[in-house]
Amino acid sequence: MDARVKPVAASTDYLLHLADNALVLGQRNAEWCGHAPILEEDLAMANQALDLIGQARLLYQLAATRLNAEGRTQRPSAWPAGPVTEDTLAYFRDDRDFRNYTLQELPHNPGLVPAAGGTRDWGVSIVRNFFYAVLMEMVWERLAASPDADLAAIAAKSLKEVRYHVRHARDWLLRLGDGTDESHRRVQAAVDYLLPFTAEFWAASALDAQAAQAGVDVPALRADWDRAVDAALQEATLARPPAVDGWVPQGKQGVHSEHLSYLLGEMQSLARAHPGATW
Amino acid sequence: MSTQPALKDWPLWEVFVRSKQGLEHKHCGSLHASDSEHALQMARDVYTRRQEGVSIWVVPSHLIAASDPEDKALMFDPASDKIYRHPTFYDIPDEVGHM
Numbered sequence: 059m060d061a062r063v064k065p066v067a068a069s070t071d072y073l074l075h076l077a078d079n080a081l082v083l084g085q086r087n088a089e090w091c092g093h094a095p096i097l098e099e100d101l102a103m104a105n106q107a108l109d110l111i112g113q114a115r116l117l118y119q120l121a122a123t124r125l126n127a128e129g130r131t132q133r134p135s136a137w138p139a140g141p142v143t144e145d146t147l148a149y150f151r152d153d154r155d156f157r158n159y160t161l162q163e164l165p166h167n168p169g170l171v172p173a174a175g176g177t178r179d180w181g182v183s184i185v186r187n188f189f190y191a192v193l194m195e196m197v198w199e200r201l202a203a204s205p206d207a208d209l210a211a212i213a214a215k216s217l218k219e220v221r222y223h224v225r226h227a228r229d230w231l232l233r234l235g236d237g238t239d240e241s242h243r244r245v246q247a248a249v250d251y252l253l254p255f256t257a258e259f260w261a262a263s264a265l266d267a268q269a270a271q272a273g274v275d276v277p278a279l280r281a282d283w284d285r286a287v288d289a290a291l292q293e294a295t296l297a298r299p300p301a302v303d304g305w306v307p308q309g310k311q312g313v314h315s316e317h318l319s320y321l322l323g324e325m326q327s328l329a330r331a332h333p334g335a336t337w
Numbered sequence: 338m339s340t341q342p343a344l345k346d347w348p349l350w351e352v353f354v355r356s357k358q359g360l361e362h363k364h365c366g367s368l369h370a371s372d373s374e375h376a377l378q379m380a381r382d383v384y385t386r387r388q389e390g391v392s393i394w395v396v397p398s399h400l401i402a403a404s405d406p407e408d409k410a411l412m413f414d415p416a417s418d419k420i421y422r423h424p425t426f427y428d429i430p431d432e433v434g435h436m
Binding site: 096097101102105222225233 | 378381386
């Protein structure tokens with residue numbers, strides 16, 4: 059990178075997009091805690107959920123610092139009085155304010171996956187983690203050289219974590235795809251269901267212009283992402299469903315599925331019922 | 338979900354973790370996994386999540402030959418009255434480091 063590049067502060071909206079992606083998926087993956095197929099994977103999934111929540115905290119803290127520095131007095135009435143904190147941003151924003159991809163908020167066993175059994179399907183969680191981690195490995199790589207030095211530091215830390223997330227998810231994708239008839243059928247159903255949600259990664263929006271300013275042109279990553287995903291699917295003996303034109307999820311613009319408000323309801327209720335509570 | 342299939346079909350692995358450069362790998366537990374790569378990954382998540390290690394070995398448990406507990410007396414008791422074999426009668430210079 060050119061050493062003379064002028065420092066740029068990433069937009070707060072973009073920081074919140076990155077933070078919301080991490081927090082919502084972290085909350086989802088934490089739902090496996092105590093329920094994973096085996097003890098070791100219970101720990102693995104909880105470890106990754108904590109990685110994601112840790113990333114979200116750093117990003118919310120950075121966004122809060124910058125919001126406070128802006129000194130805007132006009133704030134949503136639901137927010138607690140006093141300076142904005144990471145908790146304000148995580149617990150006192152409503153679903154329409156969240157900027158995460160719709161992919162992150164889907165339950166582990168959407169009714170639309172006919173092959174899924176029980177209340178959670180490991181294949182759905184693995185496929186989602188894989189799709190997202192492959193993207194974020196490329197995003198964090200680029201943001202590690204961001205002209206926003208604070209964001210670059212968070213990216214450098216997150217990059218190590220996401221590299222492990224890719225390895226873990228890819229490994230399970232191969233095992234399930236190239237495993238038993240049942241595991242193949244279920245993980246293929248998860249791929250068929252979730253892949254269309256990734257269309258949102260590439261749909262240009264105001265947020266992506268802000269991402270480019272911060273150091274990563276996300277829609278331009280599509281060819282690399284496709285290559286990485288196709289190679290893994292092929293190795294896993296899974297088929298890539300044909301692309302569907304038309305509907306593109308709009309979570310990053312605040313238009314979510316019905317699942318996000320339930321997730322937030324569970325995650326935010328304690329903080330809202332007892333603002334500022336500590337233990 | 339039952340843990341039965343994993344326990345039935347996946348072999349047992351012994352896990353050794355080296356806590357930092359220069360120290361030896363130490364046995365820290367065991368786990369069931371389908372192959373060595375899987376075992377390494379699970380060992381990472383189970384045994385190094387509190388920064389316990391910088392390196393992991395996994396070994397199929399069935400490949401470890403163990404002494405018979407019944408042989409304890411004949412194997413180990415003869416050493417008990419030979420304290421002159423212990424390196425406690427001289428000072429080890431600090432530069433030697435771990436021994």
